[in-house]
Amino acid sequence: MAHELSLLAHIASIAAGQSAAFPHVLLAPGDDCAAVRTPGGDTLLLTVDQVIEGRHAPSPPGGWHSPFPGIDSLSRDELLDLYARKTIARSISDLAAMGGQPLCALCTATLPHDFPPEAARVLAAATHRWGAAWQCPVVGGDVASFASAHPGPLTLTLTAIGTIQGPPVHRAGAKHGDHVYITGHIGGSLLPSGLGHHLTFEPRLREGALLRHELGPDLHAMIDVSDGLGLDASRIAAASGVAIELDESQLPLSPGLTDAIRALADGEDYELLFCAPHAPKALGETPVTRIGRVTQGQGVRLRRPSGQTLDISSHGWEH
Ligand SMILES: [Mg+2]
Structure with a gap:
């Protein structure tokens, strides 16, 4: 984790002067998306992420060939769909x-050297289907294979492009006195089988848009919880120059969970964590829970039921 974080910080520092040299770059590395202004005056959001076999999704123990032994009774095609x-x-x-x-969106795939052609076709069809499901058509990409002399895991990369009317919601912007809220539940995203919520979550697209519409300029800062609530809260705190204090007794743990410390570090909840002076109690059927407050200082502390506080700024998971 330390290596990945320090490398990301280093890259952000390299790109820090970009906006001065290129005024159309509204937001350089260091937030959920980059933002650029087109010559026509629109704002585009850009983000890229990877799914690597064995890292972000379970690797089938017998490889991708038929007969497929299955993971938790999933067929090969069902796993590729995930x-x-x-x-x-x-x-x-x-x-x-x-x-x-x-x-x-644009998608690239680097296939294992012996990846079955029929599996590649299933994967391509599923990628297009899921893109369409979220109104994000996959309009281009590339395919390559690892050489047999240098084998590697199935690796998918997706660049998504989005639009926004008005200014995007940054990580920076949380203010002393704000409350801290989260949508849905946290923890337990990764089951022992390797399956679970981290493969089946519903991105909070509608909720993010609703929040922006309902709160307007009062929506001071927002992030999606991908690496763990502690770590992602610390990103808002660092970008905003504030501290965040979370209340353990208020954390909306996923059903069946009781260990809040572990849930904070699990990651891959893909819920929206945001800071604002007020918020609705729900967005449609998605609950919104107040879990803490923004204070002066730095870092993220968890107030435990005993009254003690615990520094959870680095509670997260490296992906
Ligand atoms: Mg993110």
């Missing part, structure tokens, strides 16, 4: 975290 779904959904979630709407 790969495609997650590939699209991760980027859609980043668009949602800015309050944007999908426009289109």
Whole structure:
């Protein structure tokens, strides 16, 4: 985790001067999406993410060939469908975290050297189907294969492009005195089988747009919880120059969970974490829970039922 985080910070520092040299770059690396202004005056959101076999999705123990042994009784095609779904959904979630709407996507696939052609066709069809399901047609991409001398895992990359009317919601912007809210539930996204919520979550696209519409400029900061509530809250805190204090007793744990500390670090909840002076109690059928407040200082602390506080700024999971 430390290596990935420090590398991301390094890349952000390299790109920090971009907006000065290129005024159409509204938001450089360091948020859920980049934002650029087109010559016509529109704002585009751009985000890219990967799904790597064995890293972000379970690797079938016997490989991708038939007969497929199955993972938890899933067929090969059903598992490939989940790969495609997650590939699209991760980027859609980043668009949602800015309050944007999908426009289109580009997808690349690097296939294992012996990946069956019929499996590749299933994967391609599923990718297009899931893109269409979220109004994010896949309009281009590329396919390559690992060489047999240098084998590698199935690797999918998706670049999503979104639109937004008015300014996007940044991670920076949380203010002392704001409340901290989260949609849905957290924790338990990864089952022992490797399956679970992290493959089947519904990106909070509608909720992000509703929040932006209902709260307007009062929606001060927002992020999607991909790496763990503690770590992602610390990203809002660092970008905004504030501290965040979360109340353990208020955390909406997924049904059946009791260990809040673990749930904070699980990650891949893909819920929206946001800071505002007020918020609705629900967005349609999606609950919204107040879980803490923004204070002066830095970092993220968890107030435990005992009254003690715990620094949870780095509670997360490296993807
Ligand atoms: Mg994100």
